Amino acid sequence: xxxxxxxxxxxxxxxxxxxxxxxxxxxxxxVLGTRWLGSNPVKEGELLxxxxxxxxxxxxxxxxxxxxxxxxxxxxxxxxxxGLAAFFYGLTHxxxxxxxxxxxxxxQLADDLTKRTYIVVGFATLVVMLPLALTSTRAAIARLRxxxxxxxxxxxxxxxxxxxxxxxxxxxxxxxxxFYSAVFALLLGWRWWHARRETSGHAxxxxxxxxx
Amino acid sequence: xxxxxxVPPDLRSSAITPESLYLTRREWLTAAGLTVGAIAGxxxxxxxxxxxxxxxxxxxxxxxxDKPTPWDDVTSYNNFYEFxxxxxxxxxxxxxxxxxxxxxxxxxxxxxxGDYALExxxxxxxxxDRIYRHRCVEAWSMVVPWRGIMLADVLKRAEPTPGAKYxxxxxxxxxxxxxxxxxxxxxxxxxxxxxxxxxxxxxxxxATGVYGRDLPNxxxxxxxxxxxxxxxxxxxxxxxxxxxxxxxxSTAWNESAPGEYGFYSNVNPTVDHxxxxxxxxxxxxxxxxxxxxxxxxxxxxxxxxxAGMDLRxxx
Ligand code: HEM
Numbered sequence: 001x002x003x004x005x006x007x008x009x010x011x012x013x014x015x016x017x018x019x020x021x022x023x024x025x026x027x028x029x030x031v032l033g034t035r036w037l038g039s040n041p042v043k044e045g046e047l048l049x050x051x052x053x054x055x056x057x058x059x060x061x062x063x064x065x066x067x068x069x070x071x072x073x074x075x076x077x078x079x080x081x082x083g084l085a086a087f088f089y090g091l092t093h094x095x096x097x098x099x100x101x102x103x104x105x106x107x108q109l110a111d112d113l114t115k116r117t118y119i120v121v122g123f124a125t126l127v128v129m130l131p132l133a134l135t136s137t138r139a140a141i142a143r144l145r146x147x148x149x150x151x152x153x154x155x156x157x158x159x160x161x162x163x164x165x166x167x168x169x170x171x172x173x174x175x176x177x178x179f180y181s182a183v184f185a186l187l188l189g190w191r192w193w194h195a196r197r198e199t200s201g202h203a204x205x206x207x208x209x210x211x212x
Numbered sequence: 213x214x215x216x217x218x219v220p221p222d223l224r225s226s227a228i229t230p231e232s233l234y235l236t237r238r239e240w241l242t243a244a245g246l247t248v249g250a251i252a253g254x255x256x257x258x259x260x261x262x263x264x265x266x267x268x269x270x271x272x273x274x275x276x277x278d279k280p281t282p283w284d285d286v287t288s289y290n291n292f293y294e295f296x297x298x299x300x301x302x303x304x305x306x307x308x309x310x311x312x313x314x315x316x317x318x319x320x321x322x323x324x325x326g327d328y329a330l331e332x333x334x335x336x337x338x339x340x341d342r343i344y345r346h347r348c349v350e351a352w353s354m355v356v357p358w359r360g361i362m363l364a365d366v367l368k369r370a371e372p373t374p375g376a377k378y379x380x381x382x383x384x385x386x387x388x389x390x391x392x393x394x395x396x397x398x399x400x401x402x403x404x405x406x407x408x409x410x411x412x413x414x415x416x417x418x419a420t421g422v423y424g425r426d427l428p429n430x431x432x433x434x435x436x437x438x439x440x441x442x443x444x445x446x447x448x449x450x451x452x453x454x455x456x457x458x459x460x461x462s463t464a465w466n467e468s469a470p471g472e473y474g475f476y477s478n479v480n481p482t483v484d485h486x487x488x489x490x491x492x493x494x495x496x497x498x499x500x501x502x503x504x505x506x507x508x509x510x511x512x513x514x515x516x517x518x519a520g521m522d523l524r525x526x527x
Contacts, residue, residue: 030499038300039289039496040352103501108489116487168487171350172397172468173297 015085049093056086061187087133118168125161159184268357269341281354294390306429320455321376337365349443359421379411380461382453404448405461441510474527479508
């Protein structure tokens with residue numbers, strides 16, 4: 001491709017900026033009295049980071065369908081970028097909850113991780129994402145080979161758990177999680193449909209790399 | 213965080229003024245050797261913490277470190293689903309709402325039912341400015357300088373019959389003016405209810421204003437309920453009907469999720485919401501969380517209303 005070599009790095013920077021921005025906004029709101037995150041910066045930041053996790057999860061899962069449908073093979077290398085970004089935001093969202101929201105209140109953490117189903121499900125989501133993030137290196141792909149493909153099928157569990165977590169966390173307005181559910185259903189549904197077409201011998205394009 | 217014992221029970225005479233609290237604090241600061249310059253510097257650095265301390269009303273049940281929540285927060289961080297489910301939606305979507313003319317209907321088990329124009333409705337009692345603590349069921353809190361009349365005065369004027377045991381409140385239903393009502397997130401119109409003795413309690417207020425001004429639309433213009441020892445959602449907004457009944461009224465949030473929002477919904481740090489703890493709260497404008505107080509700090513005044521009741525079951 002004729003794209004400059006620094007392109008992937010630029011994508012990384014763009015993908016990661018919202019994280020430090022949210023943290024900077026929190027500090028600014030409490031120290032300087034700005035209102036970047038509104039009246040309740042702690043809660044707002046927590047929700048924003050949860051939402052960014054979902055956005056990058058959508059982006060990561062959209063790469064394969066978009067690449068196949070549009071024939072944009074250059075997109076492929078950003079699948080890992082977006083997948084790792086989703087993990088990064090999920091981890092930051094959790095750290096925000098633990099450090100900024102409940103402020104390392106051990107009793108509440110223990111309480112939440114045992115009694116509050118939506119927190120348990122959120123935690124499970126992050127736990128499933130962890131091995132995927134850890135085996136995202138070129139070396140891991142080479143070492144694990146076909147087992148890598150099997151392991152990374154776990155990625156389909158992540159949006160399901162994430163949506164359950166979100167749905168359970170809202171008070172009454174299920175609009176946003178419902179919208180994301182539809183998007184994920186489309187992305188996963190396309191794969192199912194595509195896999196069926198392939199096994200019945202219609203498809204011709206072989207996957208370019210371990211495909212998910 | 214320093215929490216003094218609650219303000220003594222007598223509501224009328226002994227409420228501590230914020231000035232005296234502020235002076236104690238000042239003296240302490242001086243004694244600690246902080247210069248005026250340092251205080252001025254801190255004020256510039258932490259503007260949200262140094263909210264205006266002018267006399268905004270008589271404080272009721274305030275703790276020693278309670279300060280009125282700034283106007284900007286009181287009027288932009290609202291749960292008012294009739295104007296959208298986001299916290300900042302009501303300030304945006306209620307902008308063009310016309311809260312006048314307004315009619316309030318008082319009916320049910322009363323000797324003198326009536327339809328009142330708002331201006332006549334508020335003549336039932338004296339308008340007072342009172343500063344109350346406000347605790348949302350979502351574990352955040354504010355301190356709000358309300359203006360309004362006592363619900364007891366309204367009820368006395370209507371003369372409840374001996375059979376009256378409960379009061380039911382209803383919000384305006386008008387999807388054309390309240391766009392949130394076009395979405396079935398709750399059962400519309402919003403309704404709320406109180407037991408008659410709760411409604412007659414001298415702390416229970418019908419607010420027509422905040423910060424000495426008419427209620428902004430997003431805060432429930434032109435008339436809303438304020439029950440400071442209960443979670444904020446009991447404070448029904450934009451009231452058009454007050455009905456006395458002999459049966460416990462059904463309430464919007466209780467219908468939406470009966471296991472999460474009970475009829476009483478008294479602030480209680482020992483009874484958790486099924487999905488989160490109620491032991492602590494985040495005061496808007498503060499970073500560290502505060503412990504939540506029984507009946508939101510009004511235990512001395514209201515605990516007797518619930519004597520002998522199992523508050524775990526009657527949440
Ligand atoms: C240990 C892991 C996690 C914990 C403790 C956690 C905790 C929370 C908390 C406390 C909230 C706020 C709920 C509220 O007050 O309304 C929340 C919301 C949310 N979380 Fe998590 N979470 C975790 C993992 C995740 C993961 C892995 C994802 C995504 C895949 C995620 C996505 C979200 C979303 C989308 C929201 C709602 C945002 C909104 O309502 O606007 N969370 N989470």
